[in-house]
Amino acid sequence: MKVLYYPGCTIKRNAADYEKKAVEILGKIGIEVHELPDWYCCGVLYGTVRDDVAKHIGGLRTLIKAQAASRIHNTTKLLTLCPMCYNVLKRINVMIKTLPENLETLTLFMDEEERYSVAIEVVHLLEILRDHRDELKALVTSKLEEVVVAPYYGCTLVRPREVSFDNAENPESMDIVLKALGVKVVEFPFKTECCGSYMTLISKEVASTKPMEIVEEAVARGANTIATVCPLCHYNLSRALKLTGKKVNVNIVYLTDILLRALGV
């Protein structure tokens, strides 16, 4: 199976290892990953606005490039690793259906590009892993007895509902994948609490209190590991953990780190 791949700026700048491991795991279950030859910044939180089409130019242009690449690789699936990129691109797909006049304006403006026919399917790594958990299960060599995981989804993966591939209040994709691999998973009601997101750049205090609440709840539930699929969540939780004076026995890792260990890599 082939997928097109949209890294996004953060993966390339701050999470190259996450990308490497994700591609490796997908390779093991027979999924070929083809990075788009041309792609653009999704716009991050600015890409989530509804009233300013200019903020969707980057995302739409990326989808158009994906459309061109889809003809070369014969697949319309566009993989994302960063939940914010996933959110923005998927929202653009939704916007085009609910506000078609926006697509018209953008098409007129971007007249150097081909027209977007809304054929690209934006997917997140977690969806693919959940749908292929049986193939992953078949490759497990290590049970990871000592690992107890609180799966942390963050918010841009599951909100708003029209972009979420899982239940927005109680997503279980990560739980399902980890359990299929025999890893111990705890009940974690803070699994979709916001980590503080970009507030880390604006108000360091907010960005320290919220993630610490999440970390402490995970530990209170019996976890020694918090699994995430978002570089910003990873950064915010890790930073809060580092800055806290208290000694807390927990590791913040990417889901892919756990999976690769279970697969004996």
Next chain:
Amino acid sequence: MGLRAQAQVESVEAGAPKMIRIYVMGREYLVPEGLTILKALEYAGFRLVRGVGCRGGFCGACATLYRKPGEYRLKIALACQNTVEDEMHIVMLPYTPIPKTRYRLENLKLDAGLVFKLFPEIARCVACNTCTKGCPQGLQVMDAVQAVKRGDLARASNLVFDCIACGICATRCPAEIRHPEIFLLVRRLYGKFALPRSRRLEERLKEIAQGKYIVELEKLKKMPVDELKKLYASRTIEPEE
């Protein structure tokens, strides 16, 4: 008869080139077809002290904006390279205000984060491609800014190798990005910290300093012109790749 018709008649009679009409900052001028915009301006009586430089498409001084009647497209040209077209409405843009950003190259390294710190407006790029459309060199300007955004200074550097720093991109950018300064920094960082050093260059400089070529140079300086010409004509030429 009107100005234009008069000029046409006169030129046909004189066997001179056809006259066409251009508008410089809104004012009409009749100029001979086939001239570059620069030459046409000088024909019309403008004496240029800014907006003119190498006259060879290399220095970026003569950036010009123009439109044709009935079209909304804003086009760009280098006045020294593009020829005048009938009904062209032009203005020159010899300067974009970008005060020089101060830094010491030796204190930097190949790190996009440093570029961001000096030019934080890069984060505002919405990928609108206005800069790309404004580039007289046909470079992928927006792709270069996006490459810096994602930390790929090598890619950015290579995309803007042929930049002549005319500044049109920066003038038109809605995010107020200072492309010419940014690209200069990126190329400098790439050249200094990423590209391999020329080992042979350093050896050669040492040889020169030690006087290895003085005798040869003195011989050439004293050689009669005819002999020099013969020597030059029979020199070894590396085959082109």
